[in-house]
Amino acid sequence: MTDVIAVVRHRLPRLSPTQRSFLTMLAFISPWLIGFVWFFLYPTVASLYYGFTSYNVLQPPTWVGLSNYIEMTQDSRFWNSLSNTVYYTLLSVPLNILVAFTLALVLNQAIPGRAVLRTLVYIPVVLPITATAMIWMWIFNTNWGMLNNLLALIGIRGPAWLGSPLWAKPSLILMQTWLVGAGILIFLAALQDVPRVLYEAAEVDGAGPWRKLINVTIPMVTPAMLFTLLTGLIAAFQVFASAWIMTNGGPVRATEFYILYLYNNGFKFFKMGYASAMAWVLFILVLVVSVITFRSSARWVYYGGQE
Amino acid sequence: MAELELTGNVRRPHSTVSRSVRRVLGVLAALLVGIIFFLPFYWMVSTSLKTPDQTFQSPPAWIPSPFAFSNYPEAVNYIPFGTYVLNTLKVAIPSVFGTLLSCSLVGYGFARINAPGRNVLFYICLATMMVPWAVTMVPLFVMFKALHWTGTYLPLIVPHFFGNAFYIFLFRQFFLTIPMELSDAATIDGSSQLGILWRIILPLSKPIVVTVGLFEFNRVWSDYLAPLIFLQRREQFTLAIGLTYFLDRDRPMWNLAMAGATLAVLPVLILFLVAQRSFIEGITMTGLKG
Numbered sequence: 060m061t062d063v064i065a066v067v068r069h070r071l072p073r074l075s076p077t078q079r080s081f082l083t084m085l086a087f088i089s090p091w092l093i094g095f096v097w098f099f100l101y102p103t104v105a106s107l108y109y110g111f112t113s114y115n116v117l118q119p120p121t122w123v124g125l126s127n128y129i130e131m132t133q134d135s136r137f138w139n140s141l142s143n144t145v146y147y148t149l150l151s152v153p154l155n156i157l158v159a160f161t162l163a164l165v166l167n168q169a170i171p172g173r174a175v176l177r178t179l180v181y182i183p184v185v186l187p188i189t190a191t192a193m194i195w196m197w198i199f200n201t202n203w204g205m206l207n208n209l210l211a212l213i214g215i216r217g218p219a220w221l222g223s224p225l226w227a228k229p230s231l232i233l234m235q236t237w238l239v240g241a242g243i244l245i246f247l248a249a250l251q252d253v254p255r256v257l258y259e260a261a262e263v264d265g266a267g268p269w270r271k272l273i274n275v276t277i278p279m280v281t282p283a284m285l286f287t288l289l290t291g292l293i294a295a296f297q298v299f300a301s302a303w304i305m306t307n308g309g310p311v312r313a314t315e316f317y318i319l320y321l322y323n324n325g326f327k328f329f330k331m332g333y334a335s336a337m338a339w340v341l342f343i344l345v346l347v348v349s350v351i352t353f354r355s356s357a358r359w360v361y362y363g364g365q366e
Numbered sequence: 367m368a369e370l371e372l373t374g375n376v377r378r379p380h381s382t383v384s385r386s387v388r389r390v391l392g393v394l395a396a397l398l399v400g401i402i403f404f405l406p407f408y409w410m411v412s413t414s415l416k417t418p419d420q421t422f423q424s425p426p427a428w429i430p431s432p433f434a435f436s437n438y439p440e441a442v443n444y445i446p447f448g449t450y451v452l453n454t455l456k457v458a459i460p461s462v463f464g465t466l467l468s469c470s471l472v473g474y475g476f477a478r479i480n481a482p483g484r485n486v487l488f489y490i491c492l493a494t495m496m497v498p499w500a501v502t503m504v505p506l507f508v509m510f511k512a513l514h515w516t517g518t519y520l521p522l523i524v525p526h527f528f529g530n531a532f533y534i535f536l537f538r539q540f541f542l543t544i545p546m547e548l549s550d551a552a553t554i555d556g557s558s559q560l561g562i563l564w565r566i567i568l569p570l571s572k573p574i575v576v577t578v579g580l581f582e583f584n585r586v587w588s589d590y591l592a593p594l595i596f597l598q599r600r601e602q603f604t605l606a607i608g609l610t611y612f613l614d615r616d617r618p619m620w621n622l623a624m625a626g627a628t629l630a631v632l633p634v635l636i637l638f639l640v641a642q643r644s645f646i647e648g649i650t651m652t653g654l655k656g
Contacts, residue, residue, distance in 0.1 A: 165395045
């Protein structure tokens with residue numbers, strides 16, 4: 060790369076320092092620039108185009124205008140996958156934030172074994188999703204699973220979990236709460252950044268633990284909440300591997316989430332055009348939800364800690 | 367602090383009692399959290415040591431007896447476990463190398479070379495993380511098929527030689543913390559930017575190199591979707607895909623499946639325990655300190 064820069068310098072001796080540093084910067088970020096065009100920009104534009112075509116990979120795509128999008132509005136399986144995904148998102152994202160924040164509060168106390176606990180709650184995050192899915196399939200097993208056997212100890216007859224159309228989605232949501240480690244660490248970091256002096260001031264004013272939580276802690280961690288909310292929403296809209304491995308979309312399509320149906324369209328039914336159109340609908344949805352979340356944050360996120 | 371606590375005590379006489387009650391409750395809550403997070407691991411390992419009879423028994427044997435250690439050799443032969451591990455390494459090693467090479471260069475460009483347009487490009491780089499991967503999935507498949515790359519490891523490796531927005535971000539954030547004076551001094555001594563990166567910045571950046579390397583290895587070890595789409599033959603599958611063959615019966619041999627899962631979990635678990643500081647710093651860096 061130094062050679063390239065040397066050549067450029069030699070040929071254009073009158074480059075201003077600004078221009079020269081611009082070229083140097085481009086040279087350094089060129090791997091990303093190439094990757095951006097090759098693996099992001101081109102595929103994104105191509106999928107927009109495929110969305111207006113009928114395409115099975117074997118024959119070249121044929122232009123069909125809006126018909127993929129029109130088909131979607133009449134496709135009950137599409138609406139089912141969308142509503143499954145919305146159900147999953149609306150339950151799992153707030154639940155995960157609540158669990159992550161609560162556990163961060165627990166782990167933020169000066170208690171023995173805190174470091175071990177912090178490690179323990181993060182370990183599930185680094186496990187391969189296949190292994191996690193297998194562990195939880197076995198936990199959720201109706202007859203021999205750990206969950207129903209634990210429930211039996213307190214006299215509750217557990218449902219079929221993954222085998223039940225009613226309980227399959229809650230089961231996956233429950234499993235997801237085992238994977239909140241990253242959120243816990245982000246909240247812990249935020250909690251440790253809250254200036255002590257704020258609590259001291261609150262105590263002088265006679266605030267008890269509850270008031271300190273509501274009036275000091277929660278406002279101070281709202282930036283962390285915004286971060287976990289945004290990343291959580293984007294991830295939840297794209298839930299795939301767990302449902303693919305554990306239920307394959309069943310029973311009776313109760314866990315056929317958006318990406319599962321999209322994947323099936325693309326790689327099972329070879330309706331690449333329809334799959335691409337679905338991908339763009341998801342893209343727009345994620346974008347709109349993210350923008351709304353971000354806009355709303357002006358009203359509930361407190362950036363008092365930063366200058 | 368201590369004085370303020372005293373004033374608090376004067377105002378509310380019961381607060382010493384309530385303080386210790388709260389302390390006990392806090393410890394109990396922590397204990398409960400620990401047990402709940404630990405139980406799935408216990409269930410995995412204990413099942414992996416059960417005989418078939420004990421596996422399918424209700425109420426379950428919480429402690430296997432006898433310990434069926436033979437499940438492990440059996441599990442390794444039930445699926446071509448060694449081959450799958452080797453395949454995963456064939457993807458992981460070049461991916462980690464390519465990631466470190468490309469992301470350190472790009473991160474350096476974004477952090478330490480002042481040039482017009484740099485921030486705009488960096489924000490574009492970050493924005494790509496918001497786009498669902500499903501958007502690029504179909505065209506990437508079509509493209510790799512046209513290149514005759516499907517059914518090889520190339521689609522899983524080559525893209526990682528061209529940067530990854532998240533790791534670029536991590537490198538950039540780290541490089542920004544190194545004083546600019548070091549670079550300035552080297553420039554005066556006639557060092558090129560590449561020389562500065564290689565001789566001055568990277569030797570100071572071991573923590574972030576380790577963090578990104580670990581994240582990337584972990585990502586490859588766990589990746590499910592890309593191998594599912596781009597690999598075709600059973601014998602070339604990575605471990606994350608191959609493990610599911612434990613499930614392809616009406617009634618899976620759960621004791622073998624859990625032995626397989628334990629073995630698949632073990633390397634990342636050891637890696638994490640050895641280097642957890644790097645993992646945790648990486649995660650908290652993504653939070654808010656940007």
